[in-house]
Amino acid sequence: MNVTYDFTGQVALVTGASAGMGLAASKAFAKAGAAVVVSDVDADSVQRLADELTADGHEALAVVCDVADDAQVEALVKQAVEKYGKLDMAYNNAGVQPIPAEMADQSLDDYERVMGINLRGVWSCMRHELAQMRTQGSGAIVNCSSVGGLVGGKALGAYYGSKHGVIGLTKSAAMDYAAQGIRINAVCPGAIKTPMVAKMLEEQKDAMDEFLKLQAIGRLGTTDEIANSVLWLCSDAASFVTGASLAVDGCFTAN
Ligand SMILES: NC(=O)c1ccc[n+]([C@@H]2O[C@H](COP(=O)([O-])OP(=O)(O)OC[C@H]3O[C@@H](n4cnc5c(N)ncnc54)[C@H](O)[C@@H]3O)[C@@H](O)[C@H]2O)c1
Numbered sequence: 001m002n003v004t005y006d007f008t009g010q011v012a013l014v015t016g017a018s019a020g021m022g023l024a025a026s027k028a029f030a031k032a033g034a035a036v037v038v039s040d041v042d043a044d045s046v047q048r049l050a051d052e053l054t055a056d057g058h059e060a061l062a063v064v065c066d067v068a069d070d071a072q073v074e075a076l077v078k079q080a081v082e083k084y085g086k087l088d089m090a091y092n093n094a095g096v097q098p099i100p101a102e103m104a105d106q107s108l109d110d111y112e113r114v115m116g117i118n119l120r121g122v123w124s125c126m127r128h129e130l131a132q133m134r135t136q137g138s139g140a141i142v143n144c145s146s147v148g149g150l151v152g153g154k155a156l157g158a159y160y161g162s163k164h165g166v167i168g169l170t171k172s173a174a175m176d177y178a179a180q181g182i183r184i185n186a187v188c189p190g191a192i193k194t195p196m197v198a199k200m201l202e203e204q205k206d207a208m209d210e211f212l213k214l215q216a217i218g219r220l221g222t223t224d225e226i227a228n229s230v231l232w233l234c235s236d237a238a239s240f241v242t243g244a245s246l247a248v249d250g251c252f253t254a255n
Pocket of ligand 1: 022039066094145192194197
């Protein structure tokens with residue numbers, strides 16, 4: 001399906017832009033005419049992405065950023081605004097999986113790692129993005145939660161906890177800024193065909209088979225299907241949508 005958006009003259013920022021859903025969203029923002037600030041902890045691949053977008057005639061800036069480091073996130077937003085003068089849209093997408101284990105066996109280090117990236121990373125991103133958007137009196141943010149933010153699940157407690165937290169941060173920030181022209185929503189993907197899920201299908205086959213039985217559509221989602229929902233949430237077509245958590249999950253949460 002060919003849905004088109006026109007974001008000409010607008011500036012978008014994407015975290016975790018080098019692979020999976022962040023990559024698809026970065027390309028979709030660029031195709032829709034936005035200048036895209038692509039950021040990732042993986043320096044080589046994010047620079048390659050910016051080069052590729054630029055070679056295709058788009059405007060793009062690569063910034064290396066570990067979202068678990070608040071100072072790096074602050075520098076990311078600063079570089080975006082220094083280069084393009086404003087920030088219209090942000091997709092706070094970077095996230096990781098924990099080492100699978102039942103809760104009594106999970107380590108504090110792994111919990112801190114997952115929470116630092118998936119939850120505090122989203123908080124840091126919003127904190128610095130909103131400081132800029134507040135001065136503009138406009139903006140749209142999409143945070144990446146998961147169906148794991150809507151339901152519980154076995155053996156990945158830190159992940160499910162972090163993704164529930166993203167929804168809490170999203171709703172609260174949306175209330176802070178709803179009357180100031182800034183919309184903040186979360187997208188909650190089901191199982192999507194990305195490098196993260198490829199690894200899970202390899203390492204946790206039985207658990208993934210169980211999970212996929214509940215995804216009644218009978219297939220993995222595509223990264224473009226998530227990018228479509230992110231761009232829609234950022235667009236004027238979603239002008240009355242804020243504080244929402246949109247399940248894009250092939251029927252998973254309908255169970
Ligand atoms: N794939 C799925 O089925 C699925 C489902 C629901 C939610 N999600 C969420 O969607 C987001 C993207 O998932 P994906 O499957 O595309 O992942 P992925 O592993 O395929 O890609 C993630 C990208 O994030 C980057 N990254 C990792 N840690 C980072 C950090 N600390 N700072 C900045 N960048 C970092 C990686 O380098 C990589 O480029 C994550 O938040 C994930 O939890 C994924």
